[in-house]
Amino acid sequence: MRIHHSDIRGILLFLACLTLPSTPWRVIIPLPEHGLLAGRGKIEESDIAFLKVGVTTRGEVLLRFGEPDGVLLDQRILAYSWAVSVGVVAVGSGGGDIWKYYLFMVEFDEEGRLKREEINSNRTWQNLEAMLEEWIKQSENENIRGKPCKD
Amino acid sequence: MVAGCGTPRITPVDPEIFLNSELAFIKDGITTREEVCLKLGVPTAQLEGDRILMFQFLADQDGKWQLISPKFGGVLRRWEGGTMSPGLVFGNGGVLPRLSMVISK
Numbered sequence A: 001m002r003i004h005h006s007d008i009r010g011i012l013l014f015l016a017c018l019t020l021p022s023t024p025w026r027v028i029i030p031l032p033e034h035g036l037l038a039g040r041g042k043i044e045e046s047d048i049a050f051l052k053v054g055v056t057t058r059g060e061v062l063l064r065f066g067e068p069d070g071v072l073l074d075q076r077i078l079a080y081s082w083a084v085s086v087g088v089v090a091v092g093s094g095g096g097d098i099w100k101y102y103l104f105m106v107e108f109d110e111e112g113r114l115k116r117e118e119i120n121s122n123r124t125w126q127n128l129e130a131m132l133e134e135w136i137k138q139s140e141n142e143n144i145r146g147k148p149c150k151d
Numbered sequence B: 001m002v003a004g005c006g007t008p009r010i011t012p013v014d015p016e017i018f019l020n021s022e023l024a025f026i027k028d029g030i031t032t033r034e035e036v037c038l039k040l041g042v043p044t045a046q047l048e049g050d051r052i053l054m055f056q057f058l059a060d061q062d063g064k065w066q067l068i069s070p071k072f073g074g075v076l077r078r079w080e081g082g083t084m085s086p087g088l089v090f091g092n093g094g095v096l097p098r099l100s101m102v103i104s105k
Helices: A005-019 A058-065 A125-146 B033-040
Strands: A026-039 A070-072 A077-091 A094-108 A114-122 B045-047 B052-054 B057-059 B065-067 B071-073 B076-078 B084-089 B098-103
Touching (some): A058 A077, A058 B052, A058 B084, A077 A125, A094 A125, B033 B052
Antiparallel strands (some): A070 A077, B045 B052
16 A cells, blocks of 8 residues: 555644644654645756756757746746645644745856756745845856947 | 655656647648747747747646646746646747647646
8 A cells, every 4th residue: 555645744743633732832744855835846857967058958948848937037047946845844723834945047148058057945935036046146247247348 | 555755747748639639730840930829829938039939728627728828926937737838949930840848737
């Protein structure tokens, strides 16, 4: 018989509710990554193994991963995001999943060829947004530096 | 036995299922960008000028695929489970040489 994480989670939450007193309490049950709480699906390192800097085109990335979740800086940066559950938290009579957020960022040069790529994860979305902003800043700075001065 | 159920991955699907229905009008190397836009309407994403067009389809209660608009959560897109996202890459002459599709879990 196969038991899924959702079953285990339910059983653990039920036991926590039975065994803990009625005073305010909070139980955190870590679990291996499972489920998909947001996004279209996970992108594994093995999925991006085909990417080659200076070779892979934006078209190839789009054909493999589909419509991006974010298109930034005149399409120089594409972003794909998703979130998974890494456990459950039970508080009083409620509870919910513990989220872990992922962001796959890809940057292309002016010819539309891969310049860099990175998969990041964090327990808060704000931290990933900050990473994305940092990427955008870097890209903008390099773009300004790379342009010839006009008389 | 306890077995894990992992996170679903972004999954390419065979566009053949649409080529037999909603995208049946598409003929490799013949169909033009204009024909695609006239048949399907406004794409949900348009990249590299209008060389790459992307659309989103979601099945209605009767199982019929319907074109849908993109949904946003903040600056990023939000996906409903089961959304099919075909991407069409057109060649220099504006005709379709490549088609792929991704399904939202």
